[in-house]
Amino acid sequence: MTEVLRIRRSVRYPVSIRILHWLRAVLILGLIACGWYMTGRAEYDPTAGILYPNHKQFGILVWLLALLHLTLRWRYRAVLPHEPEALKPWEKWLSHGIHRMLVALTLLTPLLGYAMSSSFPDSDGVPFFFLSHVPEILPKSDAAFAVFQALHEYSAYLLLALIVLHVAGTLKHRLEDKGGETDVLPRML
Known part of the structure; x- marks a missing residue:
């Protein structure tokens, strides 16, 4: 049984985690691009004003998906692939650090956006799709x-x-190491 588990661990992530990974990637990159566009053109482009509520609600969605990601990783922890043994110690250390920081920032960045919107004195609220508005719990303050x-x-x-x-x-x-044992991309495809 342990041999089966070891082989299964080395193959791929569960399909739910793979789908969630790519969905979050698209949403996060889209939100960053949207944020750049909005903040750079807000003064003279009327479409930038339309983007703000969508940026807010998709930001909340990314936060909820990050929570779901953590839940699924915990649920499937016994079958998640390990890092390849052929990785150098510094590569393992860097990979773990980057992954932990990615998870932390996918939780933190939307919360900071919510706090920004919630504390803005002239805020029009934080919409979330079918809810009219997420409650704003912070006091209004230009400094905050x-x-x-x-x-x-x-x-x-x-x-x-x-x-x-x-x-x-x-x-x-994938490219420099010519795939092989250190090729981690197929695990997420």
Whole structure:
């Protein structure tokens, strides 16, 4: 039985985790692109104003999907693939660190966005699809808004940098290492 479990661990992630991985990737990259567009053009482009409520509700969706991701990883922990044995110790350390920071930032960045919107004195609320608005629990404050705005922006940049490192590591193992035992991409496809 342990041999079957070891073989199963080395193959692929469960389909629910794979789907969730790619869905979150598309949503997060879309939210970062939307954020750049909105903040760079908000003063003179009327479509930027339309994007704000959608950015907020998809941000909440990313946060909920991050919670679901953690739940599924815990539920399937016995069958999740291990990192390849052929990885160097520094590669394992870097991979674990980047993955943990990605998970943390997919939880933190939307919360900072919510805090920014919730503390904004002229906020029009935080919509979430079929709910009219998510309750705003923070007091309105220009100073708090400025802090949360900066933290939300910096965390989004850090999240993007970690995504680039994540993709670069995957491509390195796929292309430079010529696939083989260190090729981790097929586990998520």
